[in-house]
Amino acid sequence: MSQDAAPPEGLSLRAQARLAHVDAVRDAAEYLIQQAPTSTDQHAAPGEYITAARRARLLALQLLDRAVLLELSAGATWDVVADRLSWPLDTVLARYEDMWKAWKTSPDAGTTAEQVDSWYSRVCPGAPPNAVSAGLF
Template structure:
């Protein structure tokens, strides 16, 4: 399968991990802890958000999105600079060999979504597996 699909699966995995951590942080709201610990938790969430954004950008770049469009979505002014920032990652992911979706945890991601899905969420039963079926 294409590197673009693998990047989208990695983005889904990052979103899942971010959601799990955010839920855990909510669960610690009433804990007596230091300001340092609360700030560290918040910073960890921010780092995970940045990783998620990077995976989404990578997937879009690998799918052939225009760097001007990507730059605008990132609220950045210079597409050449953004392209340069992601050039190594795009090259590395483009060179990856074919992969097996089962080994990438596609089923696990769909199962996680089904367990956590709420009424207002998209109604897809297998949103990650559906990605594989449309390409």
């Protein structure tokens, strides 16, 4: 699993994958927290909760995709990924092999370390200002 291209921001491929993972965590968390208030329940359209749950599922699948890229960037083998997903290896390769090749060639975290640090500080008051980026390497 060579690192064919230099990742942006001078970060390693693994660090870029971790930022992409946090970006997906942020997207899911922000969406899910918006589903908690009940003050507008009386105005909910039929099927609205199902639609919201389906959107949450899509965000979770995006997070799963990013987690696979992170694991591969950290050196996991395809066998380990298949085992952790409880999927046959050929299914894992069919879903993720091209995605992985594209990621290695042109990693795109979708965010910056500063952006995720700022978000995390907002949602977790008292956290260190670099709580997310401190462990990137």
